[in-house]
Amino acid sequence: MAAKNILLFGATGQIGSFILEAILTTRDSFGRVAIFTSARTAETKSAYLEKLKQQKIEIIIGDVDDENAVKAAYNGIDTVISALGRNTLAQQIPLIRLAAASPDVKWFFPSEYGTDIAYGPASANEKPHQQKLKVRAVLEQEISRSDLDYSYVVTGPFAEMYLDFTPGLEEAGGWDVKGRKAVLLGEKGPARVSLTTMKE
Numbered sequence: 772m773a774a775k776n777i778l779l780f781g782a783t784g785q786i787g788s789f790i791l792e793a794i795l796t797t798r799d800s801f802g803r804v805a806i807f808t809s810a811r812t813a814e815t816k817s818a819y820l821e822k823l824k825q826q827k828i829e830i831i832i833g834d835v836d837d838e839n840a841v842k843a844a845y846n847g848i849d850t851v852i853s854a855l856g857r858n859t860l861a862q863q864i865p866l867i868r869l870a871a872a873s874p875d876v877k878w879f880f881p882s883e884y885g886t887d888i889a890y891g892p893a894s895a896n897e898k899p900h901q902q903k904l905k906v907r908a909v910l911e912q913e914i915s916r917s918d919l920d921y922s923y924v925v926t927g928p929f930a931e932m933y934l935d936f937t938p939g940l941e942e943a944g945g946w947d948v949k950g951r952k953a954v955l956l957g958e959k960g961p962a963r964v965s966l967t968t969m970k971e
Contacts, residue, residue, distance in 0.1 A: 775802045776875075778848040780835065780855055780866065782806035783816055786884050787854030795826055805829035807844050835862050838869065845873040852880040860902035864909050871917040881906050883923040 777794065781787035783806070794804055806828060813820060813832045820830050833840030835855075845851070851870050853863050863881050870876040881903075888900045888907070910921045944954045 775850070776805075776848045777801055777803070777850045777852060778805045778807060778831075778844055780807050780851070780853045781882065782854065783808060783812055783819065784854055784856055786856075786882070790852060790854055791823075791828075795828075798827060803829060803847060805831050805844070805848065807831045807833060807835070807841070809834065835859075835866065838865070841866060841869050842873070845870060845876050848873075848875055850878045850880070851876055853882045854884070855882045857902075861905060863906050867906070867909055867914055867919075867921075871914045871919040877918065877920060879910070879919055879921045880924060881910065881921065884926050887925040 779787060779791060779794070782791045791806065794801070798804060804827065806823070808816075808820070808830065810832055813830070824830060831840075831844045833844065835841065851866070853866060855862055860882055867879055867881070870879050883903060883906075886900070888903045907923075914921070946953050
């Protein structure tokens with residue numbers, strides 16, 4: 772299925788900004804390209820959003836928890852891309868259900884970027900992965916009976932996340948060059964890991 776009219780959630784965030792940048796490079800390949808953003812973001816990033824409007828990006832301001840706002844945003848949209856952050860992954864569940872109920876939306880990309888949650892059994896114990904598993908359960912067990920297709924885009928861990936420590940998430944791994952400290956993930960002994968950059 773080829774996407775023609777795209778709606779992106781989380782477009783101004785850490786991963787969403789790279790997704791939007793990639794879409795912008797092929798903007799003429801699509802009919803509508805819209806982003807759904809909060810009133811707060813519209814206020815704090817108004818200059819950036821104005822620039823996007825000049826690039827033929829439709830800005831929809833609303834609250835992802837407002838069912839009517841999301842339904843209205845889905846009108847005429849065939850593909851929804853979610854780039855919601857790690858702390859808001861469960862908010863995708865109502866977005867998915869509304870997409871499945873929409874006569875227009877045919878394809879949903881959940882925010883699955885990063886580590887493959889199905890890769891190792893210990894993965895299910897990580898808090899963000901628990902939320903991703905709930906999202907997958909809705910897609911695979913509940914929504915799979917509708918005509919809504921979905922795709923997981925699993926890139927592997929992001930290299931940028933390991934270049935330094937993320938405040939509050941030091942146990943997730945990283946490097947502190949000044950402090951001469953590193954936290955490496957995985958089992959003891961030789962292991963392989965594949966990383967990608969957020970831009971890729």
